[in-house]
Amino acid sequence: MARPDPTAGMITIRHVAGTTRTAYNDIYAAEGIRHAERFSAFVLGLLDARAGMSLLDVACGEGQLVAAAREHGLESHGVDLSDVALRVGARRAQRALGLAVANGESLPYEDGRFDFVTNMGSLEHYEDPLAGAAEMARVMAADGTLCIHVPNTFGLRWAVMHAWRHGEVHDDGQPIQRYGTRGQWTALLEAAGLSVERVLGYEDLSHWRGGVRGLVDGVAHPTRLLVPLARWLPTDMASMLLIVCRHAGAPRDGRA
DSSP states (O other): OOOOOTTTTSEEEESSSSOOHHHHHHHHHTTOOOOOHHHHHHHHHHHTOOTTOEEEEETOTTTHHHHHHHHTTOEEEEEESOHHHHHHHHHHHTSOOOEEEOOTTSOSSOTTOEEEEEEESOGGGOSSHHHHHHHHHHHEEEEEEEEEEEEBTTOIIIIIHHHHHHSSOOOOOOSEEEEBOHHHHHHHHHHTTEEEEEEEEEOOGGGOOOHHHHHHHHHHSGGGGGGGGGGGSOGGGSSEEEEEEEETTOOOOSOO
């Protein structure tokens, strides 16, 4: 009997058949996709990642998190479908970052290789997110930690208010885009053999300048005023969900 598809109830927008390397090479050859620089430090702090530990960032883009992890003394590696993204990242960093071209649904590492595995804003774009989650679980150490960053179907600032204003689901133009609820993402990760330990709501820090500039910017873009308030909003109203997982059945050690 065919396995249930854990993405079946998610909102899915598809522009091409498959998350093709060509499409992402075109994106990174143009404007690219980058997180705010503060985001990497936030993730590493959330994971309590310490020098001497190992981290793999899957679908790493330009390798921002990989570079930040190396600066914190971690043995860090990154893989991405786009060779253009990796070249851009290496050029920005001006040093080798341990980056490799690979599909996140088939990772070129042995079982249990990494203390930490991360996937920041990418699992929703996979052709088969369950296969991608299972691969990340496979390469994560028995007592390791996985952190993913995915969009929330009912995120107030990004998804809901966009629909209220435009009558459409927000489309970021990537080959495949999915929106899932906290429950749907949890079910997918559990189907991959993981146990969800913690879920946090997150808003994009790059959309908040801070201080007076932030307030002035908020007049033109009112929804951005929600960014500094994100810590007080219910998790299920957040634009993005940061989900921290361990292997199902793994003992908790208080590390994250």
